[in-house]
Amino acid sequence: MKHLEDELLALRDEVLNMWDLVYSQLEKAKSALLENNKELAYEVISREKRVNAFELMIDSDCENHIALYSPVAIDLRLVLSLLKINSMLERIGDFAEGIARFAIDTNNPRYENLIKDIQVEKLFDAVLGMLQDARIALENEDTKDAVRLFSQDDMVDDLYKQSLIKIAEFIKENPDCALDCIYLAILDRKLERIGDYCNNIVEEIVFYIDAKVMKHCGLKK
Amino acid sequence: MIKLEAKGVDFYYSDFHALKNINMQIESNTVVAFIGPSGCGKSTFLRLFNRMNDLIDGTRLTGQCLVDGKDIYDKNVYVDELRTKVGMVFQKPNPFPKSIYENVAYGLRVNGVKDEKLIAQRIEESLRSAALWDEVKDKLKKSAFELSGGQQQRLCIARALAISPSVLLMDEPASALDPISTSKIEELIYSLKKNYTIVIVTHNMQQAARVSDKTGFFLLGELIEYNDTKKIFLNPDKEATQNYITGRFG
Numbered sequence: 001m002k003h004l005e006d007e008l009l010a011l012r013d014e015v016l017n018m019w020d021l022v023y024s025q026l027e028k029a030k031s032a033l034l035e036n037n038k039e040l041a042y043e044v045i046s047r048e049k050r051v052n053a054f055e056l057m058i059d060s061d062c063e064n065h066i067a068l069y070s071p072v073a074i075d076l077r078l079v080l081s082l083l084k085i086n087s088m089l090e091r092i093g094d095f096a097e098g099i100a101r102f103a104i105d106t107n108n109p110r111y112e113n114l115i116k117d118i119q120v121e122k123l124f125d126a127v128l129g130m131l132q133d134a135r136i137a138l139e140n141e142d143t144k145d146a147v148r149l150f151s152q153d154d155m156v157d158d159l160y161k162q163s164l165i166k167i168a169e170f171i172k173e174n175p176d177c178a179l180d181c182i183y184l185a186i187l188d189r190k191l192e193r194i195g196d197y198c199n200n201i202v203e204e205i206v207f208y209i210d211a212k213v214m215k216h217c218g219l220k221k
Numbered sequence: 222m223i224k225l226e227a228k229g230v231d232f233y234y235s236d237f238h239a240l241k242n243i244n245m246q247i248e249s250n251t252v253v254a255f256i257g258p259s260g261c262g263k264s265t266f267l268r269l270f271n272r273m274n275d276l277i278d279g280t281r282l283t284g285q286c287l288v289d290g291k292d293i294y295d296k297n298v299y300v301d302e303l304r305t306k307v308g309m310v311f312q313k314p315n316p317f318p319k320s321i322y323e324n325v326a327y328g329l330r331v332n333g334v335k336d337e338k339l340i341a342q343r344i345e346e347s348l349r350s351a352a353l354w355d356e357v358k359d360k361l362k363k364s365a366f367e368l369s370g371g372q373q374q375r376l377c378i379a380r381a382l383a384i385s386p387s388v389l390l391m392d393e394p395a396s397a398l399d400p401i402s403t404s405k406i407e408e409l410i411y412s413l414k415k416n417y418t419i420v421i422v423t424h425n426m427q428q429a430a431r432v433s434d435k436t437g438f439f440l441l442g443e444l445i446e447y448n449d450t451k452k453i454f455l456n457p458d459k460e461a462t463q464n465y466i467t468g469r470f471g
Binding site: 004005070071072073074075076077211 | 426427430454455456457462463466467468469
């Protein structure tokens with residue numbers, strides 16, 4: 001059954017390649033926003049098509065694998081997990097594109113202090129770290145370290161809540177910036193959602209490796 | 222309710238220890254699949270339940286095989302009587318060189334049923350249960366050998382059903398059939414579950430997954446794992462089971 005194992009490894013490698021692309025998209029979106037680098041933002045938008053192409057290819061390869069090889073047990077769990085991870089990575093890619101568009105549209109210099117104040121960079125670093133740790137968990141097939149991500153997600157949630165409070169205060173003081181501030185809150189929300197997706201990705205990896213269903217059961221706490 | 226049970230079963234072909242301390246309970250109206258590589262003992266174990274191994278010289282059994290709580294290897298059990306309760310279908314269709322009608326009537330006649338009206342009624346019921354009636358109702362007097370392989374296998378199932386058993390043992394019943402006939406046999410197994418307890422030996426993993434409620438994995442004469450089929454095919458407890466069903470065995 002060597003060739004079946006090779007097929008599964010190839011499928012997993014495709015997902016890891018997509019992962020690298022999505023990570024790079026998010027990293028570039030961060031730089032584009034924080035360094036006001038519009039060229040980089042355009043690059044992220046243009047490369048979003050490659051993320052979409054990856055999603056379609058991996059969907060199709062998973063379907064083919066199920067149809068042709070009828071995987072069971074750990075093999076089936078891997079294919080099902082990869083299908084779901086694929087979809088979540090694509091969504092993270094969409095968020096990176098959304099952030100890049102925000103970086104292009106924003107021109108308000110008053111934002112710079114607010115962005116620092118609401119710790120956007122810290123949020124970015126947290127979710128980038130989570131995305132990287134989840135990738136390592138899949139590559140090494142090791143869930144022991146990966147479950148630490150659940151507590152990191154709690155930290156991301158806290159940062160998000162604090163940032164909303166600060167944005168609300170900023171709007172009170174600068175009502176003319178309300179619309180732009182709402183866009184900033186939406187950007188923060190995207191980062192918070194990326195944290196959630198990383199969480200869900202780890203749940204899928206745990207399902208694949210340990211055959212445990214961690215969704216909606218409170219085990220993470 | 223427990224229909225079939227093995228308690229500490231060991232079985233030998235002369236010096237060869239074919240089954241090692243098998244313990245298993247099979248509930249009524251369920252389909253149980255036995256899987257495992259060739260020579261692992263699954264067919265030997267299946268055949269114990271209607272004493273098909275009795276005819277092989279040099280075999281020896283210790284432990285108990287129970288049907289409805291009674292040890293079928295007890296001195297007071299008549300094998301003929303046992304086989305009216307526990308029917309068997311083999312890998313290759315084996316109709317008798319008789320008409321379709323007489324094939325199904327055979328079991329009733331050897332069991333002393335003489336009422337032709339009753340026999341005709343049971344034949345129709347059995348052929349309907351085996352999903353074959355519509356295909357053969359106009360040619361019941363024709364030779365069974367005129368039927369296709371898939372039809373012959375369903376005829377053999379009808380023949381087994383005619384004497385109203387409560388258990389059906391199937392030893393790779395679809396391995397010699399094309400996908401359409403296989404699908405009909407699988408549909409049949411599913412529909413028969415309402416009234417029968419079915420044990421099937423198969424080398425086809427997908428077939429085991431499709432038709433059975435529980436699956437037993439045998440290896441080198443041992444029952445390695447016996448559990449719900451969904452559990453076996455999604456998350457087996459034993460590494461040997463996982464290696465076998467994913468094709469990494471050996």
